[in-house]
Amino acid sequence: MKHFFQRCAGLALTAALLAAAPLSQAHSFKLGQLEIGHPYARATVPGQPAAGAYISIENKGSAADRLVGVSSPVAKSGEIHTMAMEGNLMKMREVDGGLEIKPGQKIAMQPGNGYHIMLMGLSKPLQAGEKIPLTLSFEKAGKIEVVVNVEDPAAAGAKDDMKGHMHH
Template sequence: MKHFLQRAAGIAAAAALLAAAPLSQAHEYKLGQLEIGHPYARATVPGQPAGGAYFSIENKGSAPDRLVALSSPVAKSTEIHTMAMEGNLMKMREVDGGLEVKPGQKIAMQPGNGYHIMLMGLSKPLKAGEKVPMTLTFEKAGKVDVTVNVEDAAAGAAGKDDMKGHMHH
């Protein structure tokens, strides 16, 4: 009976670890009064010159701050972009002067909606399961290094066709 109970306890512990595993995918970073939540990118296909990265930024402070620059060794350049519908066409534009995060504001970057990060001039395809480094630079809080989890291309709100029919300006 003792062996059975030990084995049952071991199975229960393993099940608890497995149940908690998806929670470990959510990763956050803190920089001063800013919280950066779950940085991730979508997997790309060979020959695809650019990819998208997403995360949330929450300002828990009493003063605004601004995301002014990003960099990653997997891309020649990175840009903060916004997308908006103009008539029947989705238009994507670089955000000039950085992205302001007001006190108490949370900006959630996600596929097919609002803000996102463009990784331009990829050195190689982004593969699901990989982790890539990225440095975020804020006007007041300074720099923070984050790990970007590369997820399946279908991850996020808009699915695999996120970039189809978009016009870049």
């Protein structure tokens, strides 16, 4: 009988650890033929009005789709932005008409590189270790809510990728 209870306790612990694992490790989500990988944002400081969020989107289907909107309850608005260097000036602007993801294409949103999601009008600072909801709206696949891990900006030699967004 003792072994039975030990075994049940061990199974319960294993189940609890497995349930918690996706939240504490790299995480991904699937919507139709789209795979959304490792949504994360950088922690912010008090008074910072905007934050960048980053994801990867892979289209494993045979038809293109388009990310047409983003929203989160932690921000007044969300936009899909692109960043490009024009001479010595970094230009960031909203992507008109959404972001197309072609069949077989993988778009990796990363700090200082191409595309990112802007969360503007933050209701409070984003703190390292917290998880925030982010709703992604696709033209064909529909909507999905993903969990965004807020990470310490000092981790992994992070760049200051928010300088250009302080005007929002």
